[in-house]
Amino acid sequence: MVRRNDQRRAALVDAAIEVLAREGARGMTFRAVDTEAGVPVGTASNYFASRDDLFTQAGARVYERLRPDEATVARHRTAARDRETYVELMRELVGRVSSFRTGYLALLELRLEATRRPALRKVLTERVRADVDANIAHHEESGLPGDAMAVKLLILALNWLIVEQLTLPDVFTEAERERLVTAAVERIVTAEDTP
Structure with missing residues (x-):
């Protein structure tokens, strides 16, 4: 079960990256991330404590993917x-x-x-x-x-x-x-x- 949650979290962070690139920081809402990731509304807010948390994790993920x-x-x-x-x-x-x-x-x-x-x-x-x-x-x-x-x-x-x-x-x-x-x-x- 943990593996699936980690995969879902990674998919949400990757979706946040796409939303940030396309819509900018102001457009990166939990709802926009849920839509981009193709998950039910409310999913991102269950995985991230705040938008700041999601911003931070998106930044870390970009560096991870750039290696x-x-x-x-x-x-x-x-x-x-x-x-x-x-x-x-x-x-x-x-x-x-x-x-x-x-x-x-x-x-x-x-x-x-x-x-x-x-x-x-x-x-x-x-x-x-x-x-x-x-x-x-x-x-x-x-x-x-x-x-x-x-x-x-x-x-x-x-x-x-x-x-x-x-x-x-x-x-x-x-x-x-x-x-x-x-x-x-x-x-x-x-x-x-x-x-």
């Missing part, structure tokens, strides 16, 4: 440790994040909503900071060129490239986006940083 699969992680572990590999890793990252369009748009909605909800802001701040720290730690363990500052600068640059791609996809062509990722790595991770 690379095991095959990708294994490939990264065996790749060369140079700027060319770094470029490929960043292209893969941009592609993976961009392919979960509704998840990333939901995260943007959650960030906007966090400006009005201190509890959500606290949770998102902790989650994003933990993600930055995990990226830095992974980078340091990987032996790739560059330092913590390079990782932070790439996070900032590539996040905005993803926002452009998802919200105004015609601003840059696919070829331009590829060149922008390459240029970001080459300009942020300098030749002195290369092993």
Whole structure:
């Protein structure tokens, strides 16, 4: 029975992500989530104590779904440790994040909503900071060129490239986006940083 409840909870959180991406935070009601999930009205309110709880769990679920699969992680572990590999890793990252369009748009909605909800802001701040720290730690363990500052600068640059791609996809062509990722790595991770 617990397994079914966990599956139902996950389906409701996934539905919340879809509603957030399509309707925004103001449109994410328990009723809208129930409708999106195809469950009886009142189901979401039985699983989540409040909208804040649902917002928080939706944010956590997006990060869960954005993680690379095991095959990708294994490939990264065996790749060369140079700027060319770094470029490929960043292209893969941009592609993976961009392919979960509704998840990333939901995260943007959650960030906007966090400006009005201190509890959500606290949770998102902790989650994003933990993600930055995990990226830095992974980078340091990987032996790739560059330092913590390079990782932070790439996070900032590539996040905005993803926002452009998802919200105004015609601003840059696919070829331009590829060149922008390459240029970001080459300009942020300098030749002195290369092993």
